[in-house]
Amino acid sequence: MADDRGTSRRRFLTLAAGTAIASGVAPVASARTAGMAGAPTSPTSPTERGGPMAPDPYARWENGPCPRPDPAYFPIGVWLQDPALAPQYQQAGINLYVGLWQGPTEEQLTTLAGYGMSVLADQNDVGLGREAAGPLVGWTQMDEPDNAQPLPGGGYGPPVDPAVIADRYHRMVSADRTRPVLLNLGRGVADDDWIGRGPDASLDDYPKYVGGADIVSFDVYPVADGLPLWLVAKGLDRLRAWCGRDKIIWNFVETTNISGNNQVTPHQFRAEVWMSLIHGSRGILYFVHRFAPEFDAARLLHDPQMLAAVTATNALIHRLAPVLNRPSLPGAVEVTGSDAAVPIDTMVKRLTGVTYVFAVAMRDASTVGHFVLGGAAAGASRVEVVAEDRTVAVSRGRFSDAFDGYGVHIYRIVHPR
Template identity: 45%
Template structure:
């Protein structure tokens, strides 16, 4: 799906947006080193100081359309406008009589659409990002408030040009498959007419379970295989001790995320190609892309058992980033070559086939 904006994100096919959620601009250079090329949301901003710091770091930003932001409509540092966060969740309310705090219903879907139109009127040169909550994928989620229903999302998705959602399954002991499920649902609700992004976990968040680097890599590539074309890392930790940039203080996770981001950027033109075909085989989902005279196969395990997968392709097979080569054998129908590989739970392998 091609759609460009005069002052929006780069439209080059070798660009893939990789963002980080609500971070201090003072750490922009450290995130750049980790392969992140976009800030998403600014605390109580944008302010002039925040924008100046991001410009100095050459880090583009998705931010609110406040007075400072609108004063910078001609500034390319602003790549898109932020249209709130998780309006589909129950919203905090305060009883005007007792002052007691509680939770009310979610924001009405039509209000999001109406507000989107007003944002577009003020600046039609940039896309608007709407980030939704885990109810996109998790039907058991109780946090949407009274009266909410799944069909609300068909209206919500009309309230943005880039539609994202967040779910952190490992931190909440949920199946990792909810990540690709949410991507599929957003693609369906938008009819393939809008850009679909998703948020990724990489910290402990609230002191419960924490995703492993392998799980984060699995979530990342399964989202991409299902059609996500933008990622936003959630890097906060709230418990047992607050840390706004917990990813930067976790050497193992940071190294893994950095390596994955590097690989995504190297393969961005392939990922963005319209020639991809998604299939599933025995507990592994695959995205096969013909691009620039070659074949690239992205493959991710979906189950909890070790499986062996045969991929019918002819040619020399390199497993990218693993230093392995695979041999194709003529065992397929009508002499079609097959190469085999083994997938343990949460494994991801990426193959480049040099076609004979």
């Protein structure tokens, strides 16, 4: 996930601490350049999008993120932030911290407990000694082990052996079976041209890596690194294929320029989030740091435009969580676009007599989507476009709607009685 502009989260640790770090990625540039508009979208069938939906996926861990059934729970997290900032993140709709600097410490956990903010952190004696009712709801693995690792004499060597991650996982579970273990992987999950994985790396490593966690996430920052946004969807499709039904998948989404001149816009941000959800992510994690032109570990909180976009998106996710947590419906909608070069990916859910169609244009070009509804929704006469204060007419189960490049629409269809 890094290049010579320093988009690696590990570079943040170096800048913040001024010390050597245990692992990292080579400072190299992506081989991807221009000509992305016609690249194929990820191969997921529209009937599969949304992922395999296990009811109450966190209920297996009595001290996990949501041990009791709650259809309204959806994890939205932020990485490596000061516990004192928890109230500001809660106001933005964030309900989870991931990682604690040089922690967890008693002070950090006490502060988070006082604010009612849950956290996943490294497994240490402090965390293991905390009472079950505390804020600690899971453990974090070594971050981005699939990236090239720094060598003692300088330079970078191969990624971490997946067997090491599997062994760490078994030891962590042996120490505490009541909380899940999160493993975050890097840009190589989605970007086949990413050379930051180092020598001897292979895609065949990934099915082995995912065996080292209960929750598996990955990060790719398309805007910051000059990549197409659809890599977010491609990476999630791969994670679902590697993880199967037994593991939960999450992913990171960019919110800042990180270190270069490419600042993600609210429109791009929204597209990345809804691509993630449509392609099966069960948790959204935000990267909120900025390294340059000046370092700001909580840049999101200091960018009013992006903070407003993140807050609005989070509010909509929480509002729709009971829908998002429902199983996806195969064959419930068909969609074709006016421009074959701009696929429209969809996910369909149903809750109490209402069908929801989540749709995103997967390229940065406009198109018109032509939808054909199936099942109980086919007899509806109109479609409400959620959070847009408008409706679309339906005739014989068909409707059309315009999409900007990377546009997102969510349709709510009340079944006729």
